[in-house]
Amino acid sequence: MDEQTGAPDSTAVRTALWRAMHVQVDPPPHVFEDEIGLRLAAPDADWRRRPDMDPDTTRGFRAAMVARARFIEDLIDERADHGVTQYVILGAGLDTFAQRRPEAGSRVRVFEVDQPGPQAWKRHRLDELGYGVPDWLRLVPVDFEASEDWLKQLAAAGFETGRPSVIVSTGVSMYLTEDAIAATLRQIAGLAPGSTLAMTFLLPVELLDAADRPGFRASMEGARASGTPFISLYKPPEMLELAREAGFTDVRHVSGASLAERYFADRTDGLRPSSGEDLLLATT
Numbered sequence: 001m002d003e004q005t006g007a008p009d010s011t012a013v014r015t016a017l018w019r020a021m022h023v024q025v026d027p028p029p030h031v032f033e034d035e036i037g038l039r040l041a042a043p044d045a046d047w048r049r050r051p052d053m054d055p056d057t058t059r060g061f062r063a064a065m066v067a068r069a070r071f072i073e074d075l076i077d078e079r080a081d082h083g084v085t086q087y088v089i090l091g092a093g094l095d096t097f098a099q100r101r102p103e104a105g106s107r108v109r110v111f112e113v114d115q116p117g118p119q120a121w122k123r124h125r126l127d128e129l130g131y132g133v134p135d136w137l138r139l140v141p142v143d144f145e146a147s148e149d150w151l152k153q154l155a156a157a158g159f160e161t162g163r164p165s166v167i168v169s170t171g172v173s174m175y176l177t178e179d180a181i182a183a184t185l186r187q188i189a190g191l192a193p194g195s196t197l198a199m200t201f202l203l204p205v206e207l208l209d210a211a212d213r214p215g216f217r218a219s220m221e222g223a224r225a226s227g228t229p230f231i232s233l234y235k236p237p238e239m240l241e242l243a244r245e246a247g248f249t250d251v252r253h254v255s256g257a258s259l260a261e262r263y264f265a266d267r268t269d270g271l272r273p274s275s276g277e278d279l280l281l282a283t284t
Contacts, residue, residue, distance in 0.1 A: 006117030010226065011171060012093030013041045014052060018062040019069065021048070025055045026271055031263045032066035032073075036096040040125045060212065060274030067259040067273045068200060072168055073097065075198055075281075079166050080107045084194070086165035088113065088154065090184075091172040094122070098137040105136035111159055113150055116141035151187050164194035164284075174202045174230040178242070181232060185246030188284075195284045197248070200277050204233045209275045216276050236278060243282045254279040 016037030023033050052058060076087055076097075085108050089095050092112035097104070104110070112119070119141045126133060133139060138157045142150040155161060167188050173181055188197045205213055205220075220230050234242070236253040243251045260273050 006121040008041070008093055008118045008121065009228070011228075012118070013043070015065055015171065016041050016094040016096075017043065017047060017053060018058070018065045021053060021055065021058075021062055022066045024048075026059075026062075027269055030066075031063075032070045034069070034096055034100060036099045037094040039129060040094050040096070040122065042125075057215075059271060061215070063260075063264065063271050064256060064273035064277060067256070067263050068170055068277070068279065070263055071254070071259055071279070072170065072198055073101075075196070076104075076108065076166055079196060080104075084164050084166055084196075085109060086111065086159060086163055088159070088165055088167045090150070090167065090169040092122075093118070093171075098134065099126070099131050102134070105134055109136050109138065109158070111138045111140050111154055111157060113140045113142050113154065115145070116143055162192050164192045165196075167191070167195065167197045169197070169199040171200060173199060173234075174232055175228055177231055182242060182246060185243055185248070185282075189243075189247035189282075191284055193284050197243075197280070197282045199280045199282075201232070201234045201239050201280060202230060203276055203278060204235060207235065207275075212274045212276055215274065239278075239280050243280055248282040248284060250283040252281040254281050 016034075019032065019034040020038035023030055023035055047053060048055075087097075087108045088111045089097070090113050092114045095112065098110050098112075114122070119139050123133060123139055138159075140150075140153050140157045140159075142148050142153045144150070151161070159165075169184075176184075185197075188195065205216055208216055223230050236255070240251045240253055255278050256273055256275050264272050
């Protein structure tokens with residue numbers, strides 16, 4: 001986060017821009033369509049000339065971002081079909097589910113949890129662009145750096161701990177210590193039966209496809225240089241065990257390769273997600 005302006009951090013902006021790039025550069029059918037994040041970020045006119053937006057060298061990362069986004073929203077739809085009415089996004093950044101899916105307001109209440117500065121900035125941008133904040137969308141500011149209890153803040157915003165929910169955390173775990181991840185898992189495992197957590201995690205570099213390792217190492221160096229180093233990398237069995245120890249009764253590993261098969265198998269342009277990020281799917 002930019003401490004002076006409260007603007008979203010570079011990772012949130014990059015994710016939003018890659019999602020828009022998929023629509024603007026890759027041929028249809030599009031795995032996921034989101035150009036609203038681009039409108040929120042409002043980058044310079046030459047944003048597509050940025051090195052981290054190069055359409056060829058970053059296509060695997062771009063595909064991985066839209067694959068995980070599609071998986072999450074497919075999960076929300078599936079769980080809503082089974083009566084789940086609460087959707088919590090931890091570290092929401094420039095997520096645009098509420099703006100792209102206004103019809104969802106009749107099925108789920110969405111809680112976006114983020115640091116106060118970036119969230120105030122986002123609220124301002126939503127108002128500027130005419131989206132506003134509907135009653136079924138709750139923006140929940142939580143100062144993680146001051147160790148505020150996000151679950152307590154959620155409850156104050158109208159979250160009902162006794163009702164099953166979907167909790168999503170993408171692109172966050174690598175910046176947290178194992179103790180912090182375990183504490184968050186324990187909190188979520190204590191929610192109402194039938195609640196589901198979907199959380200991404202990064203793999204150790206030796207588990208990546210060889211072609212993806214140089215790019216992954218470059219991302220690690222970039223994160224370290226920007227002051228937000230990757231702290232936690234996990235092999236899938238390690239992440240599953242961490243979730244079990246936290247109290248989850250049903251844990252599953254969703255590999256990036258499985259998402260590639262699900263969403264990209266029939267493409268003729270060769271677009272495929274890069275390896276390196278997998279998902280934990282855990283149910284109480």
